[in-house]
Amino acid sequence: MSLGRVDFSGKKVSATEADAIIADLKQYLLGLADKWLIKGRFHTDMGNGTLPMEAIKIFWQNWYGFVAEINNFHGVAYQRQQPFFKRHPELLKHFAAHVADEMIHPKPPGHIQIVLEQGRNFGLQDDDMVEYEMLAECRAFLEYYRGVLYEGTTAEWWASFCVEEAVGHWARFFGGALRKSYNFPEDKIVYFRVHAKADLEEHDGIMAHADLDWLVLKNLLMEGKAETRPGFNLEYCMRMGTSYFAMFFEGVYQQIKKEGLYKE
């Protein structure tokens, strides 16, 4: 059994053991992200330049709806999970910086502003994003996080949020494909540059978002606080987050190709 499937509820593990669990989970997450996301048909077509621009626009309308809420969820987690973070001022410092980064970088209201800017670069009007009715497959990604936030455990939240690591790698791929296959100049892919950096690299003294996600999870494991509900384990959280992320693109793809629910 892989380490990520063990029930760690109430079990304190050493720093070395925690590192081994995290390494296992990270490898699992990146493997799934590569298989389901990057090698999925949306991104394969995008890499070849055969995905119609219309698909990228629809994706972006949905992505706006996702970003508009997900960063606020992290703010809600900041409030709900204070009991743990109160005893960890070092982690709290990074958590505060993480939440703030999404809200104020490069200027308030933060990343959501770059989502609008990026959408305009794709030829969308602000209203096309703000008033858009999200597809079910895309909304599901958001709703999974809402469910874990309000009904799940702290460990489930952070394990699910580790998917931010995959988001960083995805942003790098997406920006590269826009540059290479869709001839977007550097200044028109700002969202993807900002994201790959924010999620994967230390920037302006702020820890890479994904590094913080893993670090909080490691601390929860070491303190015996990595509790998970029946039918949930840390690996499952990675799998669900990544599945919904992949489904997000699959929904857009099906709509464009008029498949499944979108058949006419």
Ligand SMILES: [Fe+2]
């Ligand atoms: Fe962001």
Ligand SMILES: [Fe+2]
């Ligand atoms: Fe982030």
